[in-house]
Amino acid sequence: MNNTPTAIPDCLLNPRSVAIIGASDEPTRIGGRPISSMLAKGYAGRIMPVNPNRSTVQGLPAYASVADLPEVPDVAIIAVPAQHALQAVKALAERGTKAAILFTAGFAEVSEEGAAMQAEMVAIARRGGMRLLGPNTLGMVNMHNGFVGSFSTFSSLGVSRPGRVGIVSQSGAYGSHLVSSAMEAGVYPSSIVMTGNEADLNVSDIVRLFAADPMTDVIAVYAEGISDGPGLVDALKAAHAAGKPVVMMKVGRSEVGGAAARSHTASIAGDDAVVSAVLDELGVVRVRTTEEMVDILRLASRRVFPADNTLGVVTISGGAGVIISDAAEDLGIPMPEMPAAAQARMLEMLPICAPRNPVDVTAQFINDAALVTPFTEAMMGEGGYGTLLAFFSYAASYHTVADTLLQQLADVRKRYPDRLYVMVGRGDPTVLARYEEAGFTVFGDPSRAVAAIAAMGRFGRALAGKSTAPAPQVPAVTLPSATPTEAEAKALLAEAGIPSAPERACADEDAAVRAAREIGFPLVLKILSPDILHKSEIGGVLLNVNSEGAVREGFALLLERARKAVPDARIEGMLVAKQLVGGVECIMGINRDPVFGPIAMFGLGGVFVEILKDVVFHRCPFGPDVAEEMIRSIKGAPLLLGARGRPVTDIPALARTLSQLSAFAVAAGPRLQSIDLNPVLAMPEGQGAYAVDAVIEVGE
Amino acid sequence: MNNTPTAIPDCLLNPRSVAIIGASDEPTRIGGRPISSMLAKGYAGRIMPVNPNRSTVQGLPAYASVADLPEVPDVAIIAVPAQHALQAVKALAERGTKAAILFTAGFAEVSEEGAAMQAEMVAIARRGGMRLLGPNTLGMVNMHNGFVGSFSTFSSLGVSRPGRVGIVSQSGAYGSHLVSSAMEAGVYPSSIVMTGNEADLNVSDIVRLFAADPMTDVIAVYAEGISDGPGLVDALKAAHAAGKPVVMMKVGRSEVGGAAARSHTASIAGDDAVVSAVLDELGVVRVRTTEEMVDILRLASRRVFPADNTLGVVTISGGAGVIISDAAEDLGIPMPEMPAAAQARMLEMLPICAPRNPVDVTAQFINDAALVTPFTEAMMGEGGYGTLLAFFSYAASYHTVADTLLQQLADVRKRYPDRLYVMVGRGDPTVLARYEEAGFTVFGDPSRAVAAIAAMGRFGRALAGKSTAPAPQVPAVTLPSATPTEAEAKALLAEAGIPSAPERACADEDAAVRAAREIGFPLVLKILSPDILHKSEIGGVLLNVNSEGAVREGFALLLERARKAVPDARIEGMLVAKQLVGGVECIMGINRDPVFGPIAMFGLGGVFVEILKDVVFHRCPFGPDVAEEMIRSIKGAPLLLGARGRPVTDIPALARTLSQLSAFAVAAGPRLQSIDLNPVLAMPEGQGAYAVDAVIEVGE
Structure with missing residues (x-):
């Protein structure tokens, strides 16, 4: 039994033969419209209606069952109720059909039971090496060869001149609105595909089809939720490699919008800022309105893309x-x-x-x-x-x-x-x-x-294709079995080239005093315990420690505070660290996005992050030039660049650290949940950038 | 001799008779098109062509000169070259014509000489009580009565159904684009007026005309520069009083755009953020694109404006x-x-x-x-x-x-x-x-x-009409003859209800020590001199003064610094002030806008103003509720409202201070150039807000 999907069959856009399960003699019914449309558009392949009650359908010879079909169809259209659809999928998969389009509704979009039936259907199809479009889809149309696997009227919207824009939409109704808006503006599709419930094939798969389709120059995507991040990234890279620009409308930005999107699709909506960052990285233009989409498609059809666009x-x-x-x-x-x-x-x-x-x-x-x-x-x-x-x-x-x-x-x-x-x-x-x-x-x-x-x-x-530096190589990372202490976290990061302020883990007062002599004043003292993650919340950090006496006093004080706040905490001693003076506080972080994997975040500390949400995201890993672009792109960047007589900070060091962190995040593998370097101090030019605190969260 | 313009004559939109100076028998020439258009549109008033060489023009009896006209025209159209236009204006004004429309170009838009001629023309018209539209204008059209004082083809753009939208534009070419875009979308004008060089009548005057025009429900304005702020404010208030919404496109926001606007109009472009603030205050919707304008006009034509717009x-x-x-x-x-x-x-x-x-x-x-x-x-x-x-x-x-x-x-x-x-x-x-x-x-x-x-x-x-509190009454303000010292400035402001931190002006060390005892530590010492405005720049401010000894030392130190930095400065002593602890630094200011008069500014101190330009403006004066809205509208407002465990600040006190400042700015009259209260400390709830520094600049 093989549960890996087979490659997307090219014949989905260009089938040599099509079977229609639930074919109707009535040209405007769901099971009739694909046939009448294909006949009208001069589809050159073989059309094989399946209907147990008729010998002909719309003038074509009809077959009683899938088993009776005279040849294995490239593509089958399924237009029968849900309870019969499963059976049809089984029969088609067993005969070796390459792809099926399921108009049928009543699956994951309505109930848990429907979702189970949908999952079973996908499993059956995969076993037979058959791919599914839908269920609950308006289907698809290829304007160039007259293949109509759709019951929508968009296949007969008046104008039906074939064009060069591939349109794929998760929503049938909005996709149709987009298609009619586009045609009215003189933008003609090469093919139109609605992905419905995306039980199997999703928008990314269709983007990959369009990337390879010689009749498509420009790709338009309407999406409400992205569930397969790597798949989307691969598909967009394929489009890029084929020199085909992609315009995407990804909705659900607002709170209300997000709720509405969840209520009517079965996909996981990734965080919107992350989606924007990924699309931006991959050269996709994200639009907010249908008109913007249509305008861009219209101009893109000229295929002139000035890199130096004065x-x-x-x-x-x-x-x-x-x-x-x-x-x-x-x-x-x-x-x-x-x-x-x-x-x-x-x-x-x-x-x-x-x-x-x-x-x-x-x-x-x-x-x-x-x-x-x-x-x-x-x-x-x-x-x-x-x-x-x-x-x-x-x-x-x-x-x-x-x-x-x-x-x-x-x-x-x-x-x-x-x-x-x-x-x-x-x-x-x-x-x-x-x-x-x-x-x-x-x-x-x-x-x-x-x-x-x-x-x-x-x-x-x-x-x-701006040639960016490759992401840095970092040594293999072995995450501990549980969330590490700050010192362990910093040691792990240091191996990956992410420097922290000089510091020593000290088990007792004497060790702390020795460390103080080595590092020099002023110092910071921090409690060291695997059970206390956020030290400052329990008063576990002392700043401005300026003498050996103060080191001893501080050691005792922090010990007492920790015992009071978390009585059963395992306390390993104190971290004695150099206190850095004159740096600008930044924040770097990693978060594992459920859709796109580890995502790096950069921002300035204090009000910039807290109040203004002035942060930038990027998929991991990336090189130092991308990191520097990220740093320079935030609104508060002038603070790092010497605004108003401030010292210019060490941007190259900051960028290097961010880039190394992105590589570390990938090397650490899927157990890494998040990293918080808060703050990272960007020191004046030539003096480096140092993580002052580090929290690494490790999952199962 | 009277140089005050007479009221705008209603007859400009509804003239009973029109004279055309430079009338042409050829219907498509500049001097012919108004006549042919009025004849075609069935204008019911008397059309009197003036042409010394013909007895009839387009079938109408023609007159050799203005003197020969059988009656005084309500409105005259002048379509003769610049050198003859002046003479025509004179003759028309002397006969008592109420308004003239000057198509003629070659005035302020081309040269200094042209500007002088234009000024002379206005003076002549004003002496005769005649108002001018133009020169260098495409003119105007009333779609309801067939009065066409224009040579533009927009009067014959195909569709010419009269509607209810009054359109006024400073630019003839862009105005025509707007009119054609509007008509294509089914928005029909009541009247269209292009104001050209605005030697006399400007967009504000036309807005006032539309406010009174029974055929106009909605007003659309296209402007590149506003030269008469109070005039615009009055006109917008008149439109508001008449229940007519105003949509305005005011261009020239960008640096390039601003330069382009200056290069082709003769008006002073006010600061863009100030324009936005004023339009917002007066309920005008400012748009950025023509489509947005047309969309809004179309929907506004329904005359349904839900105040509670869910x-x-x-x-x-x-x-x-x-x-x-x-x-x-x-x-x-x-x-x-x-x-x-x-x-x-x-x-x-x-x-x-x-x-x-x-x-x-x-x-x-x-x-x-x-x-x-x-x-x-x-x-x-x-x-x-x-x-x-x-x-x-x-x-x-x-x-x-x-x-x-x-x-x-x-x-x-x-x-x-x-x-x-x-x-x-x-x-x-x-x-x-x-x-x-x-x-x-x-x-x-x-x-x-x-x-x-x-x-x-x-x-x-x-x-x-949200009922806002009235602006506060402040006592009459008498500005000193020159820019006052900080102490004088604070005394002036205190009389108007704008509190500063407790402080005393002290001529010598002993007085300073006495003041310190009264006020209590910690203290701030500041040099006191009418010749040193920005004290901190010369090191003229000492913080954290904590003892009587420190008061004496500080007094001597600041004296020395001041003498070194500004040797001939008149030094009046020191300001001894309470040092406020725990407040949030804000900035309040007043700036005299050349177009709109005194404008109040509010922002947070530090990076918010410096890097993020996170400030809000409002025309003076205004009440405390408007001030509070301003304060709450900035991006950094959460810092004042207790974000992330910060103390909530005394917003009512802050709003009161801002509102009093706005009233002070008006009471101070036109010699007031600017006020800087930087910082104003917003103390925790119930503890007030205090200006810590105050600079008032006074002009001639």
């Missing part, structure tokens, strides 16, 4: 130039000025223009179309912008100027074909369609245009 | 429910749960529904339209939501269900007419138009719907 703006309205500049600054798109010589030439040609960038050509541009070529040519050639955004509003569709404008813009685009061309235009849709054909993606709203342009730059940078 | 969502897609919940949380719209009894009843009617809120009715809703009434009735009646948002996506336009759905939704709306009804629908536009007619505003995108709903709630709260 923005040049030519506008007939100064006001629009300001709006666009505001939006670009918000989104971090640089808008460098035109070179001085080009500005001077522009002013000669059109004295009332503002030639800096935005290049405000005023309405005069419309009256004197001969200006369009020299201006835009200068912007692309001398300005060297990655993207040209032209704001013409409804003037773009004036019949008197559209021809000339279009011709001249198209000429410039031919000379610089590796750039992105975007137009804000309004008015006659037939005229605007001609700009689209000439390679100018037309938006009605300048702010939306800028948001889509920003996404293209992010894809460009991701696809260009 | 959101009830009914959806056929769980995913859409999540998206909507996320968006609502981001925008602060509460989504209370349905009452338990209603939830139980819903579950009985439709066992697979999720009845909490969002109420997920699944696709079943579409199949069983009889459910629509009981569900939505329960939501409005028992849920009591201010807004119902129904997500039906393209199912809304299914011909099989649209009739029933529409009928049932319309019935519920009739029973609860004071609520806001929004639908997310896609598909057949003619079907969607029927929902619009039934009172459901249809959006294609759920996130945009939620943003527009949030704006209605803000209008609702603003129009309901």
Whole structure:
């Protein structure tokens, strides 16, 4: 018995034959619509209806049972009630069917009993090497070959031109909304897949299918919960390797939203900030709204992703130039000025223009179309912008100027074909369609245009593949059987290159005094016990210990406090540590995310973490350059970088420590629950970074 | 000679007669288009073309000069070159014309010389009691009476149905873009006014006109710079008093944007955060994009502004429910749960529904339209939501269900007419138009719907008029002739009810020791000199002074430091002050904004102000409840409110101090440049708030 799923069969998108279990002669019924749709779309494979009561279905020969099928279907569609579905899965798996699509509802989404039945069905399918889409799914459609494994009307939404965007959605209803919104905006799918209950195949599997699908250039994902982190990471890496950008809408950010997501899916919702960090790492653009998704898909269909995405703006309205500049600054798109010589030439040609960038050509541009070529040519050639955004509003569709404008813009685009061309235009849709054909993606709203342009730059940078340093190698980690003491934790971390302040574990007062002489004052004394994790809560830490006498007094005092607070604690003595002065308090941590595994966290100490939640996350492991990016990305970073006359801290040491910690977390294996280094002191430049406290939590 | 402008003449929107100076027989020329448009739109007033070379213009009798006009026109349109415009203004003003619209360009927007000519023109007009719109304006249109004082094609943009939204824009080109975007979305203007150079009439004046215009319900403003703060405040108050919501797009937020705005307008751009604070105070919704503007105008046209804007969502897609919940949380719209009894009843009617809120009715809703009434009735009646948002996506336009759905939704709306009804629908536009007619505003995108709903709630709260406490009365303030010392500053503030830590100004050591005995230790010593404003910069402050000996030593030390740092400083002695322990450091300040006058600022001290710019602004004066809202609105507020075991601070005292400061700033008059209270210590509950340092800057 083999319970590992087989590889996702390519034939799911391109089956040579399809069986429909529960086939209906009525073209609009659930068991009839796939057949009528495939017939209408000219699907070239063999369609085999299964219906015990009819000899033909919609004019095709029908078969009484799976056993009677004249050949093993590549894909089967199951459109029978739950109690019969299990049987159908069994019969199909036994005959060697590669994949089945289960429309049938009534499983994990309704009850515990349904969940059990669903699990049994998956086990049966796996034994036969068959993969399942669903149950409780609207199914899937391949727009290119006419394969319709769906009973949804989205297969007949009016427009059905095949396109190059692969769309996968966990929600049938919202997926359909997305598909109709996309088509209305002129974005056409290659294939559409709804994953339903994801008993077996999930969004990640479908992303991997799209990554390999020659008809798909861009991938759109709608997800409510991610249950298989590594699977998603692999799938996104496959898409990246294939040069296909991924846009993802992952909902359930808010408290109410999160509750709603849990109430209607059976997946574990990962922590939202972690999801964002992982998607960001893998070059995915995460969107919040359907419109943003559709805008980005539309522009991405041009397949131009400028890694150096500078923005040049030519506008007939100064006001629009300001709006666009505001939006670009918000989104971090640089808008460098035109070179001085080009500005001077522009002013000669059109004295009332503002030639800096935005290049405000005023309405005069419309009256004197001969200006369009020299201006835009200068912007692309001398300005060297990655993207040209032209704001013409409804003037773009004036019949008197559209021809000339279009011709001249198209000429410039031919000379610089590796750039992105975007137009804000309004008015006659037939005229605007001609700009689209000439390679100018037309938006009605300048702010939306800028948001889509920003996404293209992010894809460009991701696809260009910034070469980051590899994660460091750390020696094998053997975690103790139970949660270690602070000293043990620091020793473990030290082996992995994570330094703490100099310190000694001392069993008695004399040892403590000897340690004090070695380390030098000021010192910190801390109680040492495997039963006391959070020392400061019981007053188990003394700062500013400045003499040998104070060491002895402190030793006695802490001993007394510990015995009072935790009477049966095993006390191993005291930790005598160097007290570091002049550092900035940071926090580093590791948390095992149930979906994505160990996640590193970095933040500044004090109010930054407590009140402002100013922290950054990253999947482990990662190299020191990624760590440095993380450190520089927090809002409070200026405090580490010398703001307002503060000393600059040792950022390289801090980044090294964070990166080593990420490697340690992976090396420690799945028993590692969490690590808290709080604080880590970032000392002034060249003086290192030291963990002052360390807590490692170890699980079973 | 009178240089005060006369009141804005109502006839600007409704002239009984219009003269066109530079009238053209050619209907599409600048001087011809207003005439041809008015003739086409059936303007009922008298049109009087002025042209010295023709006896008729476009079939109307023409007049050789202004002097020859048979009656004094209410409004004149000037469409002659700059050198003739001045003369025309003079002739019109002398005859008693009430207002002139100047299309003519070539004034302040091009040169110093043009600016001088513009100023002269305004002076001439004012002497005759005539108001000017422009110069360099596209002009204006009243869609209700056919008055077209514009040469723009926006007067003939295809659709020209009159509506209820007054649109005013500083930019002709962007204003036209806004108008065409609005009309395409079904938002029709009452009047459109472009203000051009704003030599005389500005956006504020037009807002005031719209506030009084019976054909205008909602006001839309596009502005690049505000030069007349009090004028804008008055106009917005007038709109508020008339119950008309105002939506404003004020651009130039970014550095690049700001530069672009300055390069093409002649107005002073106020600090952006101050503008936002003022608009917020006056109930204006500020938008960032044209689409957001149009969405809000569209929904506002329903004239339903729920002050208690709770959101009830009914959806056929769980995913859409999540998206909507996320968006609502981001925008602060509460989504209370349905009452338990209603939830139980819903579950009985439709066992697979999720009845909490969002109420997920699944696709079943579409199949069983009889459910629509009981569900939505329960939501409005028992849920009591201010807004119902129904997500039906393209199912809304299914011909099989649209009739029933529409009928049932319309019935519920009739029973609860004071609520806001929004639908997310896609598909057949003619079907969607029927929902619009039934009172459901249809959006294609759920996130945009939620943003527009949030704006209605803000209008609702603003129009309901939260009754805030009046600003406190403070005694008359007489500022000294020059910037006062710290002690003088604190004395001035103390009279206005702004307490400082107990302190005495002491001319010599003996006086200082006497003061120390009175106040008690620990103490702070500070140098006292009108020539040393920022004491800590020269080491002029000593903390932790704990004995009489230390008072004497400190006195001598500070004296020496001051003499070294500022040799010719007049030194008046020392300030001996109580050192407050255990307070939270805050910053309060006043800054005279060139546009809006004295603006109060509040923030937390240290990194919050320095690194995070976590501050809040408000126009002065205001009462303690507004001050408390300001204090509670900053990100770091939890530090004052007892976060993480900190003591709760004396918020009422802090709010009182801030409010008194705002009243002081107004009472001090225009010579007050700025006040810095840094820090103000917010002491634990019941122990007050004290200014520890105070700097008042006084101007000429």
